[in-house]
Amino acid sequence: MPAISKKGQQMPASPIRKLVPFAEAAKARGVKIYHLNIGQPDIKTPPQMLDAVRNIDFEVLAYSHSAGFESYRRKLRQYYAQHNITLDYTDLLVTTGGSEAILFAMFSCLDAGDEVIVPEPFYANYNGFSMAGDVVVKPITAKIENNFALPPIEAFEELITPKTKAILICNPSNPTGYLYSKEELATLQKIVLKHDLFLFADEVYREFAYDGAQHHSILTLAGIEQHAVVVDSISKRFSACGARIGTLVSKNKEVIATAMKFAQARLSPPTLAQVAAEASLDVPQSYLKEVLAEYENRRNVLVAGLNQIPDVFCPSPKGAFYVTARLPIDDSERFCKWLLESFNHNGETVMLAPASGFYATKGLGKNEVRMAYVLNENDLKKSLACLAKGLEVYQQEVMGRVLVN
Amino acid sequence: MPAISKKGQQMPASPIRKLVPFAEAAKARGVKIYHLNIGQPDIKTPPQMLDAVRNIDFEVLAYSHSAGFESYRRKLRQYYAQHNITLDYTDLLVTTGGSEAILFAMFSCLDAGDEVIVPEPFYANYNGFSMAGDVVVKPITAKIENNFALPPIEAFEELITPKTKAILICNPSNPTGYLYSKEELATLQKIVLKHDLFLFADEVYREFAYDGAQHHSILTLAGIEQHAVVVDSISKRFSACGARIGTLVSKNKEVIATAMKFAQARLSPPTLAQVAAEASLDVPQSYLKEVLAEYENRRNVLVAGLNQIPDVFCPSPKGAFYVTARLPIDDSERFCKWLLESFNHNGETVMLAPASGFYATKGLGKNEVRMAYVLNENDLKKSLACLAKGLEVYQQEVMGRVLVN
Numbered sequence: 001m002p003a004i005s006k007k008g009q010q011m012p013a014s015p016i017r018k019l020v021p022f023a024e025a026a027k028a029r030g031v032k033i034y035h036l037n038i039g040q041p042d043i044k045t046p047p048q049m050l051d052a053v054r055n056i057d058f059e060v061l062a063y064s065h066s067a068g069f070e071s072y073r074r075k076l077r078q079y080y081a082q083h084n085i086t087l088d089y090t091d092l093l094v095t096t097g098g099s100e101a102i103l104f105a106m107f108s109c110l111d112a113g114d115e116v117i118v119p120e121p122f123y124a125n126y127n128g129f130s131m132a133g134d135v136v137v138k139p140i141t142a143k144i145e146n147n148f149a150l151p152p153i154e155a156f157e158e159l160i161t162p163k164t165k166a167i168l169i170c171n172p173s174n175p176t177g178y179l180y181s182k183e184e185l186a187t188l189q190k191i192v193l194k195h196d197l198f199l200f201a202d203e204v205y206r207e208f209a210y211d212g213a214q215h216h217s218i219l220t221l222a223g224i225e226q227h228a229v230v231v232d233s234i235s236k237r238f239s240a241c242g243a244r245i246g247t248l249v250s251k252n253k254e255v256i257a258t259a260m261k262f263a264q265a266r267l268s269p270p271t272l273a274q275v276a277a278e279a280s281l282d283v284p285q286s287y288l289k290e291v292l293a294e295y296e297n298r299r300n301v302l303v304a305g306l307n308q309i310p311d312v313f314c315p316s317p318k319g320a321f322y323v324t325a326r327l328p329i330d331d332s333e334r335f336c337k338w339l340l341e342s343f344n345h346n347g348e349t350v351m352l353a354p355a356s357g358f359y360a361t362k363g364l365g366k367n368e369v370r371m372a373y374v375l376n377e378n379d380l381k382k383s384l385a386c387l388a389k390g391l392e393v394y395q396q397e398v399m400g401r402v403l404v405n
Numbered sequence: 406m407p408a409i410s411k412k413g414q415q416m417p418a419s420p421i422r423k424l425v426p427f428a429e430a431a432k433a434r435g436v437k438i439y440h441l442n443i444g445q446p447d448i449k450t451p452p453q454m455l456d457a458v459r460n461i462d463f464e465v466l467a468y469s470h471s472a473g474f475e476s477y478r479r480k481l482r483q484y485y486a487q488h489n490i491t492l493d494y495t496d497l498l499v500t501t502g503g504s505e506a507i508l509f510a511m512f513s514c515l516d517a518g519d520e521v522i523v524p525e526p527f528y529a530n531y532n533g534f535s536m537a538g539d540v541v542v543k544p545i546t547a548k549i550e551n552n553f554a555l556p557p558i559e560a561f562e563e564l565i566t567p568k569t570k571a572i573l574i575c576n577p578s579n580p581t582g583y584l585y586s587k588e589e590l591a592t593l594q595k596i597v598l599k600h601d602l603f604l605f606a607d608e609v610y611r612e613f614a615y616d617g618a619q620h621h622s623i624l625t626l627a628g629i630e631q632h633a634v635v636v637d638s639i640s641k642r643f644s645a646c647g648a649r650i651g652t653l654v655s656k657n658k659e660v661i662a663t664a665m666k667f668a669q670a671r672l673s674p675p676t677l678a679q680v681a682a683e684a685s686l687d688v689p690q691s692y693l694k695e696v697l698a699e700y701e702n703r704r705n706v707l708v709a710g711l712n713q714i715p716d717v718f719c720p721s722p723k724g725a726f727y728v729t730a731r732l733p734i735d736d737s738e739r740f741c742k743w744l745l746e747s748f749n750h751n752g753e754t755v756m757l758a759p760a761s762g763f764y765a766t767k768g769l770g771k772n773e774v775r776m777a778y779v780l781n782e783n784d785l786k787k788s789l790a791c792l793a794k795g796l797e798v799y800q801q802e803v804m805g806r807v808l809v810n
Contacts, residue, residue, distance in 0.1 A: 001631040001657070002570065002603050007538075008513045008663035017471060017669045038468070045466045053677060054459050061450045061645040061681065063443070066422060096501050096649065099671040103537075108413045112517045112539050128670025132538065133412075134517050165407065198407050226406040240466040242676030244501065258409045264419035265533025266504040270675040271647030272458060276466065 011131045015124050015333075015357020022340040023351055031344045034383040036371040037336075037351040039174065039321065043239040043294070043374075045276075046287050052279035053272055063268040067260060068094020072278040076247065079281055083206065085219045091251050093259055094269045094277070098204045098233030098246035102129045105229050105248060108258040109198045110135045114165040116200075117156060121148070121324060121358035121365060123174045123202065136163070139360035144326055144368065147315040148176035150184040156191050166198035167191065172205045172215065172319025175358045175370035177299075179209055179319035182216055189218075192227045198255075199224060204233040204246070205320035207288055210296045213318045225251040236321070237288070238280050243273035295321050298373040298380055305384035306371075309391060324355055324370050327391060330399055332356050332369050338398060339390050350386040416536045420529050420738075420762020427745040428756055436749045439788040441776040442741075442756040444579065444726065448644040448699070448779075450681075451692050457684035458677055468673040472665060473499020477683040481652065484686055488611065490624045496656050498664055499682075501674045503609045503638035503651035507534045510634050510653060513663040514603045515540045519570040521605075522561060526553070526729060526763035526770060528579045528607065541568070544765035549731055549773065552720040553581035555589040561596050571603035572596065577610045577620065577724025580763045580775035582704075584614055584724035590621055597632045603660075604629060609638040609651070610725035612693055615701045618723045630656040641726070642693070643685050648678035700726050703778040703785055710789040711776075714796060729760055729775050732796060735804055737761050737774050740795075743803060748795050755791040 016038050023033055067073065073089040080087050095101040102125075110116060112134035118126060120139040130137050138159050142148040156167070167188060172179040180188075192199045201218040209215045218228045233246035248259055299316070303323060306314040311328035329335045332354035339349050355368035373380060421443050428438055472478065478494040485492050500506040507530075515521060517539035523531060525544040535542050543564050547553040561572070572593060577584040585593075597604045606623040614620045623633045638651035653664055704721070708728060711719040716733035734740045737759035744754050760773035778785060 002514070002601050004659050004663050005512065005514055005516045005519075007516055008666070011663070011666045013666050014471075014669035020470075040468050042465065044464045047464075050461065050464070050466065054461065056455065056459065059449045059452075059455070060447065061455065061647045063445050063646045065425075066419075096675070097671065103671075107410065107537050109407070109410055111410045111412055114410075125670040125672075128667060132512050132667065132670075134539065196407050241468045242466045242673065244673070244675040252406070254409050258413035258416070261413070261416045261418050262533060262537065264422045265530040265537075266502065266508075267530075268647065268649070270501070270649040270678050272677040272681070273675050276677070 007131050007134060012127055012357065016353045019336055019340060019351065022337055026340045026349065030347065032348045033340070034348065034350045034375060034379055034386065036373070036375065036383055037353045039236065039372045039374060040241055041236070041239045041321070041374040042376060043291055045240050046238055046280065046283040048283055049238060049240060049276040049279045052275050056272070056275060061271060064271050064274055066263045066268050068269050069274050069278060072274055075278065075281045083217060085217055087249065091256060092247050092249045093256060093263055094274065095246040095248050096269045097235065097244040098202065098231050099125065099129070101231040101233070101246045101248040102126065102202065103132060104259040104262050105200050105231060106130060106133050106135055107262050108255050109229070110165050113163060115161060115163040116166045116168050117159050117164060118168045118360070119150060120360055121175050121355055123170055124357045126168060127360070137360050138164070141361060141364065142176070142178070144313070144315065144324065147317070148173065148178040148324065150180060150187060153187050153191060160195055164195065164197060166200055168200040168202070170202040172208060172317070174205065174320055175322050175353070175355065176324045177317025177320045177322045179213055179215065179317070185216055185218065185221060189221045189224050192224055197227065198229055199227050200229050200231065202231040204231065204236050207237055208292065208295060208321060209319050210299060211318055215319065219249065229255055234277050234280055238283065240276060240280070243276050244270055245273045245277040295373065298377060299323070301377050301380050302371065302373050302384070305381065309388045321373050322370055323373070324368050326368050328395060329367050329391070331366050335394055336369065338394060343390050343393060345386045345389040348382065348386055350383045350390065412536050412539060417532055417762065421758045424741055424745060424756065427742055431745045431754065435752065437753045438745070439753065439755045439780060439784055439791065441778070441780065441788055442758045444641065444777045444779060445646055446641070446644045446726070446779040447781065448696055450644050451685065451688040453688050454643060454645060454681040454684045457680050461677070461680060466676055469676050469679055471668045471673055473674050474679050474683060477679055480683065480686045488622060490622050492654065496661060497652050497654045498661060498668055499674045499679065500651040500653050500668070502640065502649040503607065503636050504530065504534070506636040506638070506651045506653040507531065507607065508537065509664040509667050510605050510636060511535060511538050511540055512667050513660050514634070515570050518568060520566060520568045521571045521573050522564050522569060523573045523765070524555060525765055526580050526760055528575055529762045531573060532765070542765050543569070546766060546769065547581070547583070549718070549720065549729065552722070553578065553583040553729065555585060555592060558592050558596060565600055569600065569602060571605055573605040573607070575607040577613060577722070579610065579725055580727050580758070580760065581729045582722025582725045582727045584618055584620065584722070587621055590623065590626060594626045594629050597629055602632065603634055604632050605634045605636065607636040609636065609641050612642055613697065613700060613726060614724050615704060616723055620724065624654065634660055639682050639685055643688065645681060645685070648681050649675055650678045650682040700778065703782060704728070706782050706785050707776065707778045707789070710786065714793045726778050727775055728778070729773050731773050733800060734772050734796070736771050740799055741774065743799060744795050748798060750791045750794040753787065753791055755788045755795065
């Protein structure tokens with residue numbers, strides 16, 4: 001029997017999805033699960049987008065242009081202009097989700113053995129995209145005590161080697177919700193210019209900025225036009241995760257031309273979903289305004305609720321729809337699995353993502369979990385009740401047992 | 406300005422798609438183009454599939470399971486059973502087109518520097534998927550004089566090194582239409598067992614077998630269950646190329662488990678397209694029967710017409726909807742570009758794919774082109790007229806001019 005690839009063996013399973021079999025088993029036992037483990041919002045997709053799909057009038061479900069519908073790309077310019085980002089429509093490629101945009105950025109800019117610096121905790125799937133091309137992730141640790149702010153410039157300088165080709169940030173961040181300030185972006189601008197690096201920014205949560213804070217795109221930073229590569233997606237903005245429509249954006253023509261070769265190899269992004277994506281550009285501003293207000297309230301409820309549980313600490317992030325919280329536990333993977341396998345509170349439990357999977361540095365995140373506030377206020381409160389009770393029982397029954405053994 | 410990746414620089418542009426700008430310019434000049442360059446059929450998608458999409462009743466366009474809808478995977482078992490392929494539904498993953506299935510097969514089975522033997526001419530995008538993971542393609546030349554049959558076993562043995570991890574075939578073949586016989590598959594079976602290699606088979610044209618010939622899947626070959634990995638797609642079967650729904654199939658549990666990790670990294674295949682794909686399983690057999698009869702007739706028209714043009718040679722392949730023909734030309738890339746840029750016949754021209762892009766061995770295919778018979782009989786005849794006239798003019802005006810210079 002031939003052996004599978006080494007990278008396939010080394011690749012970690014998604015910390016977000018690997019607990020799925022335990023959740024399925026719990027459901028089979030009749031336990032209700034509150035899913036805070038995955039960024040799949042309960043928010044309704046704008047009906048305009050689904051109606052556009054319902055009204056398709058073609059008879060052949062054909063390939064699109066490899067870069068996506070030209071009409072969609074042209075209209076996207078206006079979307080970016082609203083965010084003070086001036087683009088030509090040839091500065092962007094439509095991708096199969098933000099995932100593919102990251103993959104194309106990696107393939108186009110980094111070779112096997114090249115290094116990319118990523119502030120941790122980071123979106124765990126960056127590991128998979130890096131592994132695909134044998135790119136080495138160099139983590140730089142952001143600390144929960146600092147609300148996961150960008151580490152100081154010196155910490156970056158220490159990590160840079162001749163192999164370093166890029167820095168990758170997620171702004172606002174999945175999994176911490178941290179929104180980078182203008183000053184922090186200026187720091188990154190300085191580093192990429194000094195060391196001639198690419199700056200990749202995953203900005204799929206661009207719209208989700210709370211407390212009146214403003215999101216700043218790396219595409220607005222002067223002097224790094226040839227360094228900046230943005231990953232974008234409609235998944236979160238319009239609660240359309242299943243569409244699988246993203247965008248790769250860069251003013252660096254060589255990056256786009258190279259990514260286009262990888263895009264041509266896979267022929268085209270999904271056609272039906274592009275119909276929905278194009279319709280998203282006509283969704284009234286009121287939709288996002290309401291969604292934002294809803295998320296901001298949920299964040300308030302979740303963060304306040306978490307900090308009321310004994311020995312739990314959760315910063316109040318200004319963006320996205322995630323928090324990473326510190327819990328009084330020994331091992332977040334074990335705890336999250338236990339919540340599904342061995343616990344229920346009045347027939348209910350909560351599914352969380354162990355933060356250890358979001359750190360590349362071994363041993364970090366063992367007492368942290370990521371929560372996505374993708375449920376309504378009422379369900380969030382029930383989730384908090386499950387978590388509080390779960391922590392109590394886990395500390396007594398599991399951690400207690402460990403201590404006496 | 407940071408440099409793009411070496412693999413990005415080395416990666417060839419798609420020979421199928423790189424002529425697109427010249428076609429766009431020709432259209433802008435008012436020239437009508439017959440597209441034989443791309444496997445985008447004019448055949449109608451089964452209305453059941455499009456209706457299923459028109460009738461979606463969900464309010465949130467959500468992620469699906471990373472392996473695809475469970476309901477779809479379970480039903481796919483019956484589809485494979487009809488082709489004498491016995492599977493468990495956990496032996497398959499739903500992918501974003503056959504493209505992603507190939508990518509997952511590469512990532513899961515081969516590391517950077519590993520070698521895959523591929524009979525050439527081969528589907529050019531295999532280059533892109535190999536380059537993404539720094540896999541080395543070792544071509545083994547199939548000859549037009551032999552109708553592109555499988556090269557003899559000795560030719561494979563000569564290419565095998567300690568780095569060889571897999572053989573990749575496309576059956577029936579894009580770009581030649583060649584359908585492998587039972588004996589040829591037995592040869593491959595022997596080689597992969599002897600050298601403990603993976604056997605990847607792209608079987609997306611499984612249904613398209615003419616002259617009463619039968620397609621044999623590598624999944625039916627005894628003794629290589631752990632070696633066989635099949636790439637599949639609904640794109641061609643149901644003229645649904647824009648869906649981007651494929652399947653990766655293997656009885657090797659490790660391959661599927663590893664591919665699943667890459668699948669989880671990209672979250673899920675497109676949801677809307679899976680609705681169409683699931684509905685495809687209820688399309689009556691009569692649909693494919695009619696489509697097959699249509700393609701068989703087109704092949705007859707195209708092959709006969711090509712062989713009537715002076716100095717043109719085209720074998721009559723038994724499968725898929727492509728032919729690779731030899732033309733009396735100096736350079737197929739130059740000729741195909743010239744057809745778009747400098748030629749028209751009564752305001753019409755034809756777009757072909759230069760075969761040089763389907764060979765990995767430099768210099769081969771310079772007098773061959775690939776044609777997809779994805780147009781109706783009438784348009785095929787007009788395309789043939791354009792080609793005949795084009796060859797005449799090209800030989801006189803361009804090749805003649807080269808000779809006198």
